[in-house]
Amino acid sequence: MPGFEIFGPEEKQEIADVMENGFIFRYNFDPVRNGRWKAKEMEAMLCEKMGVKYAHLLSSGTAALQTALAAAGIGAGDEVIVPPFTFVASVEAIIMAGAVPVFAEIDETLCLSPEGIEAAITPKTKAVNLVHMCGSMAKLDEIKAICDKHNLVLLEDACQAVGGSYKGQALGSIGHVGCFSFDSVKTITCGEGGAVITNDDTIYQHSHKFTDHGHDHEGNDRGAESHPIMGLNFRISELNAALGLAQLRKLDDIIATQRKNKSLIKAAMSEIEGVTFREIPDPEGDSAGFLTFMLPTEEKTIEINKCLAKEGVDGCFYWYVNNWHYLKNWDHIQNLRSPARLPIHLIEDRPDYTQVNTPKSDDIMSRTISMLIKLSWTEEEIQQRIENIKRAFA
């Protein structure tokens, strides 16, 4: 998954171009920037690559989620359906918007399931935060149909699936609004950065304004701009955008390398008894940043996870017990711990997040291990890895 593995002269050149010829603020300053617009250039390239009308670059994937929610009109008291297997930002963004996260079950795609979503819908539900976890996608046709039927905003968090697609359409471009992260360990990186993509005029207009204190970005005099809405500062700098631009040019090659590396390991592991793989609704669209497999029981999974470490197979994640990606391990979220009182603390009929019950998700996650697919592996390293994996299962 990590684009940082292949930094080269291309990234340095883009950053140097900003330092030597351009300016580090993404808007205005026309006289000193000599026609350098790295953020705008990356946005145009994202539109083309993702097949959308609009892309707005901003400071992080978390900022993208918060911006997408606000821009789509999700706010105080609205319920947003979210998976228990995700990154904390999915939940934090909803809470900071004044909205109410409602956890629903995942399935073997490791994403929200259509049945899980249906079961969680109430009259207050306004949106589904569909997280395409670990490089691959949810059952988008079924989920889109449910959102359409119930008039819900479909937000696709494609932060971990940049470059993936579903039936030929880029992940992130299928719902009303999509979010990407370009943080330092993602498929491509800006250092810190993210993007909101959409085909919806209103969502785009709200997005670029919301991330820059409501500025309308019309004309070339910042001081004369009007502010149709309030917002915050989630701007990206030109330095970050320059890095991202060089990385985005490498995205197709990154995905091709990941797919090649993953297919070798997956083919070898298919021969191991008891190993099954995560369900991928459109295998051709897998971004292949991870190889995720399941074992028959929790006990076996704990044992294999230890054996993999012992045999030197690095980059394996047993999410069920680690602190990163599962609600069960997030005491601070369960107890809504915050330095200050938040809107959700005033909502008396909010769910009790210490009592969230998702047995289907627990069953799946207790038997699931994900292996990070690296770009920098040599053929020998991949063969060695396959040998080590076989030994771990022996």
Ligand SMILES: *Cc1c(COP(=O)(O)O)cnc(C)c1O
């Ligand atoms: C990384 C990530 C985010 C947040 O992105 P940042 O750029 O680190 O703020 C959100 N959602 C998911 C699923 C992620 O993996």
